[in-house]
Amino acid sequence: MITLTNEKEKLTAAITGExxxxxxxxxxEEIDANLKRSLPKELVFDFSGVTFMDSxxxxxxxxxxKLLCSMGGKIVVRQVRPQxxxxxxxxxxxxxxxxxxxxxxxxxxxE
Amino acid sequence: MKIQxxxxxxxxxxxSNEGFARLAVSSFFTQLDPTVDEIADIKTAxxxxxxxxxxxxxPDRLGTVQLHLKILEDRTAYIKIRxxxxxxxDVPKAMEPLYTTAxxxxxxxxxxxxxxxxxxxxxxxxxxxxxxxxxxxxxxxxRGKNG
Numbered sequence: 001m002i003t004l005t006n007e008k009e010k011l012t013a014a015i016t017g018e019x020x021x022x023x024x025x026x027x028x029e030e031i032d033a034n035l036k037r038s039l040p041k042e043l044v045f046d047f048s049g050v051t052f053m054d055s056x057x058x059x060x061x062x063x064x065x066k067l068l069c070s071m072g073g074k075i076v077v078r079q080v081r082p083q084x085x086x087x088x089x090x091x092x093x094x095x096x097x098x099x100x101x102x103x104x105x106x107x108x109x110x111e
Numbered sequence: 112m113k114i115q116x117x118x119x120x121x122x123x124x125x126x127s128n129e130g131f132a133r134l135a136v137s138s139f140f141t142q143l144d145p146t147v148d149e150i151a152d153i154k155t156a157x158x159x160x161x162x163x164x165x166x167x168x169x170p171d172r173l174g175t176v177q178l179h180l181k182i183l184e185d186r187t188a189y190i191k192i193r194x195x196x197x198x199x200x201d202v203p204k205a206m207e208p209l210y211t212t213a214x215x216x217x218x219x220x221x222x223x224x225x226x227x228x229x230x231x232x233x234x235x236x237x238x239x240x241x242x243x244x245x246x247x248x249x250x251x252x253x254r255g256k257n258g
Contacts, residue, residue: 024125056218059218060217062217
């Protein structure tokens with residue numbers, strides 16, 4: 001599932017559940033429809049509710065990265081769980097996109 | 112190597128079965144008492160292989176995807192994923208990182224890279240027109256023995 005929030009020039013996409021080839025399509029379609037309408041300068045992926053991701057997620061992020069680049073914007077991925085961070089690092093995408101792992105940029109330990 | 116337990120599952124190549132395959136595999140290998148990381152590695156690798164079968168094995172028709180799971184006596188999780196689809200003409204090429212035949216659909220071309228790095232062994236057998244078989248193996252550590 002995905003919840004999109006537009007705030008000034010920022011679009012936040014909070015995804016919950018699993019990102020695989022099956023779920024990536026509707027996530028992509030919802031984000032792209034919003035992007036084309038709202039033309040944000042920043043796209044923030046909130047991954048705090050993402051329990052699983054395979055390389056379909058890399059394709060999803062890569063495609064949105066290219067889109068945002070063409071629009072002069074940037075993308076950030078937040079609250080990434082360790083296993084998902086491993087998949088992202090394997091792709092080398094952490095060199096192109098800012099990826100913040102779970103617990104980063106937080107002042108208190110919630111666990 | 113002796114087989115301690117095994118299960119065979121087959122399902123149609125619908126993308127909704129990708130999640131089912133992950134769940135089935137993680138349920139079966141729970142018997143080995145794997146760590147959270149070990150089971151996540153297996154789930155991710157299986158997800159890649161099953162997705163390949165669905166997307167590339169049967170690009171324009173529904174076919175059957177077969178999973179054969181085994182627990183070997185040295186605590187190896189053995190997973191065979193088989194389709195009878197179109198096959199891969201050039202396996203080494205298909206296994207190159209970032210190689211994809213479906214760039215328009217946001218496929219990253221990293222499926223085999225993920226399988227290779229998350230599992231101990233990866234074997235791919237394919238014959239054009241006959242189908243593809245992927246064999247994944249990962250040895251599960253013994254917990255409680257070394258702390």
